[in-house]
Amino acid sequence: MHKPALPSSFDLPARDYVRVVLVETSHSGNIGAVARAMKNMGLGNLWLVSPRSFPDETSYARAAGASDVLDRARVVATLDEAIADCVLVMGTSARGRKVPWPVMSPTDAAQQVGDYQERGEVALVFGRENNGLSNDELQRCHVHIHIPSNPDYGSLNVAMAVQVLCYEVRMQYLRGLENSENNPQLKAINSPEDAGWDVPAATVAELDGFFGHLEATLADIEFHRRDNPRQLMTRLRRLFQRARPDQMEINILRGVLSAVQKTATDRGETTAGASQQDQQDV
Template identity: 55%
Template sequence: MLEHIRIVLVNTTHPGNIGAVARAMKNMGLSDLCLVEPKHYPDEAATARASGATDILDNARVVSTLEEALADCQLVVGTSARGRHIPWPVINPRELGAIAMPLAGKSRVAVLFGREDRGLTNDELHACHHHVHIPSVEGFSSLNIAAAVQVICYELRMAKLLEDEQSKPQWGTDWDIELADHAELERMFEHLEQTLVDIDFLDPNNPRQLMTRLRRLLLRAVPDKVEVNVLRGILKSVNRGFGAGSSKDGDSTKESGEKGSQS
């Protein structure tokens, strides 16, 4: 299950931090590292700080956008050290382990870590189902990125060990449908936004926080593939009812998906 958990570093400045993160991951049995536009990589400093975890670096994927890093992930959690204008579901690392491990057997989970100086942007955090916060003391809350990764990876490993012992499904039985991945969710949100514009519910010139709040609502549910198809089928019916052809929807909701939504 730990092999299905991806650590994603966004715009890391210091290559030594990347090496230290690789070491922290290997200590706890994680191996999937993705780097989004690192400032300096590959670099000798990363190799030196990895201290034997160079296999993690050798297999790390380097991408140019966060979308690429998350496209095949079904649960996305962003690390955040500060409160946000619009509250989002916030969990601690131990709660993350309890949420992630029952899903990680069949789904891919991504944990995002932002820039050393300012973390993740609001837009990046809006792509997440949950935000995870390490409850350090208020007077000195700044953590080195590798230290933060070590804390998160430790709690994920502890949750894995506990699950090995107890092995109880989250819902009393195995979930019957694969969770929707990030790319499917983004297409759903594009479809939803365009539909709301088409029916004059959303003013594109004054959107306020409507889509952000709807993202929070739907991501909180961690929808599966059939649930996303059901929602998109509803949106297509709304489009037809209002005579609105969603320019972003096209034929991306395939017939097979619509039939699946009836199951």
């Protein structure tokens, strides 16, 4: 039995106006993998041109929860049937045709897909696993899409190629949303100053408390000499301020320092007169 569909989350308006067309797919598992790739990126309009075997359990098993995409897939006999009512047809192809044809990168193709959202359906056409689209089929496409893969190993599985194109379509959609610059799906999370971090950034006072604790600990273990400090604490301050630690990280570091001080004291290694800093619980 195939896995039931996961809850549908086709959140792109493109779920219907972007049509993914597979031509004469030999392995039904690839159809399932394509369905999964499409649903990952919020698309759900799949057309199959004369597949060798569909539907079958292999395709549903490979869909891994995207069986709803397969359930609504259209099967037709020819490419002409699959693209007849589309206003733009884009076919994946390698470069090097005798007669040059308009060729786009996946990113540029996705931009053009977005431009057609109000005009009608757009078909993204993918060829056979072994030899892609024929010359006649490529001539039915307004534009060719070239995925710039490694020239020494450029063959992509059809599901991989679909994933690349669907990802670019999704990114184009997300960037086009209102207030896209604040979209958490597009923003990096690198430090406590970024939305989505789990703990607030350490304050200046908390950092200063840590640096005092660090200096005292290094003196306790005779790594740092206050009478000849050189640039040690300056460089350590630069290091930790560059890391921009959060409050929990500072507490953890101070807990480590406390453990080091206790071990040094237990071993009788604490230098005379070394100042102890206030401890913070981790």
